[in-house]
Amino acid sequence: MNVEACSEDEPSEHVRFAAHLQALAQVTVTEEPDLVSTVLTDPDQAMAQSAVARHLDRRAASLCPDHAYEPWARSMAEVIARHPFLVQRLREWSLFRAISLAQPWTPSALTDASDWLQRKIADSLDAPDALALLAEHGRTKRIRNTAKAGISRRPG
Numbered sequence: 001m002n003v004e005a006c007s008e009d010e011p012s013e014h015v016r017f018a019a020h021l022q023a024l025a026q027v028t029v030t031e032e033p034d035l036v037s038t039v040l041t042d043p044d045q046a047m048a049q050s051a052v053a054r055h056l057d058r059r060a061a062s063l064c065p066d067h068a069y070e071p072w073a074r075s076m077a078e079v080i081a082r083h084p085f086l087v088q089r090l091r092e093w094s095l096f097r098a099i100s101l102a103q104p105w106t107p108s109a110l111t112d113a114s115d116w117l118q119r120k121i122a123d124s125l126d127a128p129d130a131l132a133l134l135a136e137h138g139r140t141k142r143i144r145n146t147a148k149a150g151i152s153r154r155p156g
Contacts, residue, residue, distance in 0.1 A: 013044045013047045016042060016044070016047065017047050017050070017051055020039045020042070020047075020048065020051035020052075021051055021054060021055075023035060023039075024036070024039065024051065024052070024054075024055040025055075025058070029072075032059075032072075032075070032076075033075050033076070033078070033079045036052055036055065036076065036079045036080070037079050039051055039052055040052060040079070040080070040083065049083055049085060049086060052080065052083075052086055053085070053086060053089055056076065056080075056086065056089055056090055056093065057089070057093075059072065059076075060073075060090070060093035060096075060097075064093070064096065064097045064100065065097075065100070065101065069097060073090060073093070073094055076090055077090060088114065092113055092114060092116070092117040095109050095110065095113060095117065096117060096120060096121060096125075099121060099125060099127050099130045100125055100127065102127070105130075107133055110130060110133055110134070111133065111137045111139075114139075115139050115140060115143065118134055118138050118139055118140075118143045119142070119143055119146065121134065121147075122134050122138065122143050122146035122147040122150060123146055123150075125150075126150070128151070130147075131147045131150045131151050132147075132151065133147075134146075134147035135147035135148045135151055
């Protein structure tokens with residue numbers, strides 16, 4: 001994982017973070033679990049998990065409507081199992097996917113979800129049941145108001 005144009009004044013964790021992001025952006029599907037595992041061995045765990053979280057967000061968003069999401073999520077779940085924040089983020093992407101594809105989901109999963117997921121759903125999905133739930137029980141006023149606005153934008 002090399003970053004070509006690095007300033008000598010750049011802190012080493014910044015250089016490694018950029019290198020991790022670059023490598024993760026270019027990784028093949030077959031090499032992805034090993035690379036994610038390698039990144040998570042970085043001594044700066046906050047930085048390493050941040051790089052992997054960005055990668056999970058990018059990959060999950062691109063795979064969300066695809067059948068490839070499920071096997072990808074299973075492979076990532078194994079690799080990130082010892083990292084609670086990453087496990088939660090992947091679980092929340094799976095909930096986002098279920099709601100967006102009108103698959104089964106439970107209200108408690110959404111009301112217990114992070115502000116990040118609730119905002120993402122309120123901002124980007126046209127899912128009447130989820131929006132109604134968030135309009136009433138969203139974690140923050142912003143989430144509740146965004147969900148209410150999403151409901152009022154719906155035709156009919």
